[in-house]
Amino acid sequence: MIKVFITDDHYMVVEGIRSLLMHDKDIEFIGSASNAVSCMAFLKNRQPDVLLLDINLPDGNGIDLCREIRQLHPSVFILGLSTFNQASYIRDMMDNGASGYVLKNANQRELVEAIHLASIGKTYMASEAAKTLHAAEQQKKNDIILGRREKEILELIKNGFTNTEMAEKLNISVNTVDTYRKSLLAKLKAKNTADLIRIAFLQKLISVD
Template sequence: MNKQIRLVIVDDHPIVIQGLRSVFMNNAHISIIADFNLGKDLTDFMATNQVDLVLLDGMLRDGNGMDLCRKIKMISTDTYVLAFSHSNERSTITQMLHNGASGYLLKNASVEELTYCIYKTLNGEVTFSKAVKEALARPVSSDLKRVPELTKREKEVLGLIAEGKTTTLMAKQLFVSPLTIESHRRNLLQKFEAKNVASLIHLASGQGLFRSTV
């Protein structure tokens, strides 16, 4: 990383905050600039401070993380949100993504996995811990709709999107130009009627399309 990441933790368990502070104490690239137990305290802080990434718990004493995630993105579209929760419910995960989160991790993630996901998020990628990928890979019958007809290459691109690969990396792996990858990405968004990549992942995972890719 070329600059130090300004990280804020929002969690209603002091021991979690203390543990995360210990984890990143000697990390030269990540600086925890504040921590809060309440969502209101975070939004007040963001009104006058620049935040690169919020590590956000799913449940807080004054509300839930899903609603707070939406407020964070309304305050600052440049601030990334990475959900950090005990819940592996697909509905919670997908709703967090719909509200603007760039990724979702369970609190049983390792330090290495958490750190890796933070870096990937700041690189503009949608990222999940291994346990969350497994949860998303289990289709729910109530979510199933008609699966769009995809070409072989679109399926390959969709799988790489699920892995959080950038356009450049996908182009290199598939031996095509970045413009071709962007064309496939647009086609996928159109076929799934998705507004963004997070919504695309939500819809495709609901149809069980990531069982072999995540």
């Protein structure tokens, strides 16, 4: 039997989850807490197998509480519980020891699956949350990072400077300017100067004055 405890300050959320779990023969609902203090007080005397933990609590946040519980009670597996489907919340919760992330709109099947996986030390990620994380990682990969000199060269290209004029202005050689120009074309995957400016504008690397 998997013992489950919920920490959430919304009565309807707790009751809704309890009602979804009450018919599963492998899950035992052992109680709930509405804040971090009462949660920690309960855990001093009894530990669940799985703790469903809200990220926003009236006396703190679930991310910090997750880390604290994992340090004091490593046998308790934690599932982050939230309405927030944002990459930063998901990452922070997982980085602080959660075994998964469940959205409050989860159905019975998703909730039961999450609890069963967490109880045996496996990770569960709500499909919507997984998509959010994937999209954030893809965006991170697509982020273009330019060095200080590359930014200067890009700005001068935008303003119509030739390689020779840029070299004089920046007190570097024409060959060095050409190297930076080629680097910019490669980083932004641009075919030519016009394409370079177009992409740089779309990526918000430059603005139109």
